[in-house]
Amino acid sequence: MTRPERALQPTSPAGSDRGSSTSVAGPGVAANLIAVLVSVTGGEPRVLTLQDARALPSGPFELTHRSLQAGMRAWVERQTHHPLGYVEQLYTFADRDRGLGPDQRVISISYLGLTREQPTMAGDEASWQSWYVYFPWEDRRLGVPPAIEEVLLPNLRAFADAVPALRRQRANRIAVSFGLEGKPWNEELVLQRYELLYEAGLIPEARRQKPELGPAPVQGRSMILDHRRILATGIARLRAKIKYHPVVFELVPDTFTLLQLQRCVEALAGRLMHKQNFRRLVTQQELVEETGEVSQDTRGRPAKLFRFRREVLTERAVVGTKLPISRS
Amino acid sequence: MTRPERALQPTSPAGSDRGSSTSVAGPGVAANLIAVLVSVTGGEPRVLTLQDARALPSGPFELTHRSLQAGMRAWVERQTHHPLGYVEQLYTFADRDRGLGPDQRVISISYLGLTREQPTMAGDEASWQSWYVYFPWEDRRLGVPPAIEEVLLPNLRAFADAVPALRRQRANRIAVSFGLEGKPWNEELVLQRYELLYEAGLIPEARRQKPELGPAPVQGRSMILDHRRILATGIARLRAKIKYHPVVFELVPDTFTLLQLQRCVEALAGRLMHKQNFRRLVTQQELVEETGEVSQDTRGRPAKLFRFRREVLTERAVVGTKLPISRS
C-alpha cells in the first residue's frame, strides 16, 4: 500500500529556464530534486533552508525511488521525520550556462511541498526562514514596505531610463509588476518581480559575474544558484493555488478558528483580507464544519473551532470557470 | 510491452501515487522531450502525431541545447519548419518502462506548444489529428455524445458497483468527473476523466497486460505508452489557460472575425458559448482592435475583422484574483 498522495494539478510558471544545479557528478545527465517546503508558523510563511539559509534542500533522484514525486517525499520525510501533506511539481530546468561544465548537465526538478507542523531537522544547518527574508517587497500586510519607494523604485526607474528605446516598455513593465500608476498590485506576480529585479541587475544573483558593480542595492537575502528564483516560483504557485483549491488546510492545525485560517492565508498572500467576507467565503462554500469546541485563546469573545471538511475534495471539482458558457 | 507506470499527477481526489518507477542504478540518465503540439483548423483542435497517429512527437534533450525549452523549440521547428508561437512546460516524469536498459533511466519532460498554421511535416508519418479522436467524450459542442450514456456510463457504473466498499466513493467520483447528478460538466477535468477510465480498466492502455479482458469497451483511439495521458494533460492545461490568458490568439490567423475566434475557443473547450456574451467579453477587455476590413466570407451580414492587441500582454497582468482582498 502506498501512502496516499494528494491530487495536484500542475500549472506552469511563466518564464524562461534558468537552470539550477547542485551536486551530483557522473557522465551524461544527472537528475536533481529541489524542494520548496512551506509551513506557516508564528504568522509567517516559512521555507526550509540549508547552508546558512542560503539554499533550498535538494537531493539526487535515486533509482530506488518509484517516481520523481515518491523520491521527493522519500528524502524529505527522511530528513524532516515529518509527513508531507501536499506535494506539487513546480518546474524543471536544465540550463547550460549554470551547469557544471560543457560535458555535464544537471536536470533539476523542483517541487512545492506543504507541511503542517514545523519539523525538527536532522541536520543542524537546516532552518525555517520566513520567505519574506528573501522577498521583503512581497509582504504588504503592514502596508507597502517603505523600502519599495525608497530603494526599489528609484533603482528600477534608473534601469528603465538607461535605455531610451526601451524606456516606455520597461516603465510599463515596472508599473504592471509593482502595481503602480493606478494598476492593481497582484500578489501572484512574485516571479515576474524577481525577474525584473534580476534583469535590472539589482540583486546579488545578477551581479555574481560582475563584481565591478559592487554590492546590490536592493534588500532581501539572496541564495545560491537559482534557488531564490525557484522559491519565487513556489510562492507564486502557492499564492495562485489558494484561490481555487483548498490547500491552506494543509498548513493549519486540524482544528482552527476562522481568524487563524485567515491569518494563514494573509501570511501566504502578503495581504490583509476583509474579515467578514473571508468568513462568508469559507462558510458559504462549506469548506469547514464546527467542532463544537471553542478556542481557549481568549482575548475578546472566544471563537468557534472548525475543521476542514475533507469531503469537499471528492464531492466537488475544485476548479474555476470563467468563460461565458451556455448552460443550455 | 509492460504497462507503463504513470507519472503525471492525478487531480483525482483520493489520488494514489502511481508514480513512474525506475528499476536500476546506473551512471547515466537520459532526458527526453515530448511535445503536445496544438493547432486549430477546420473547426477542430488538432494535435501533431507520429507512428500512425499513435504517438506524440518526442526527441532527446541534447547537450547542445541551451535549455529545455530551447531544445523543444529547436527540434520542433526543425521538424515542422514552422515557428512555435507559444510554449509551456507541462510535466516531468521518470518512467521505468522507458528506460533504455538496466543502467539507464529516462526522464521525460512534456511540453505544450501552440502553432498558428498547419505545418507540412518532413516525415510522412506525421499527421495532425483532431484530439477528439482520442477523447470523443470531451466534445460536447453538438450536445452530449450518445456514446457517453450508452457505453461509458454503464461501464463506469459497473466499475463502481464492483467493490461495495468503494461504491459510494467511486460513484461520486464518476458524478463529479462527468457532470452527473446535477453537478456541472467541467471541461477542464480531462485528465481526471482519463484517469477514471484508466482505473476502471475501460481503455486499451489499462489492458495491455491483461489480454484476457478482451478489447476495451470504450471508444477513442489509444496511443503508445502514456502518450494519451500526456495529451490529456495538455488539453486540460490549455482549456484552463484560455480562461485567464489570451493564448487563443496564438491559434487563429492574424486577422479574424469574432465568430472565428469564438469557434476556435469552442473547439478547444468542447462547448458552445453564448455569442453576444463572448463578444462582450472580448471587446470589453480590449483584447482586440478592428482592422477596418470586413470578412469576405459572406453568408449573412459581413463581419468586421479584428486583430489581437499584443499590447495587452505588457500593459496588464493577465491573471485572476478571487480572494476577498481589501482595497484599502
Added chain:
DNA sequence: CCAACTAATGCTCAGGCGGAGTATATGCTA
C-alpha cells in the same frame, strides 16, 4: 423591388457574487 434567410451587432434585464460597512454578541480585564 421584395421576401426570406443568415449572420453580425446592439441592448436590456435579472441574479449572484464580492467589496465594504454597520450592528450586535460574548468573553475578558481594570
Added chain:
DNA sequence: TAGCATATACTCCGCCTGAGCATTAGTTGG
C-alpha cells in the same frame, strides 16, 4: 461596572455574467 477585544450577523451596492430580444446588413431567389 466600564471598557476593550474579538467574534459573528446582517445590509447595501456595484459589477459581472448568463440569457434573451431586437435590429442591422448583407445575400439569394422570385
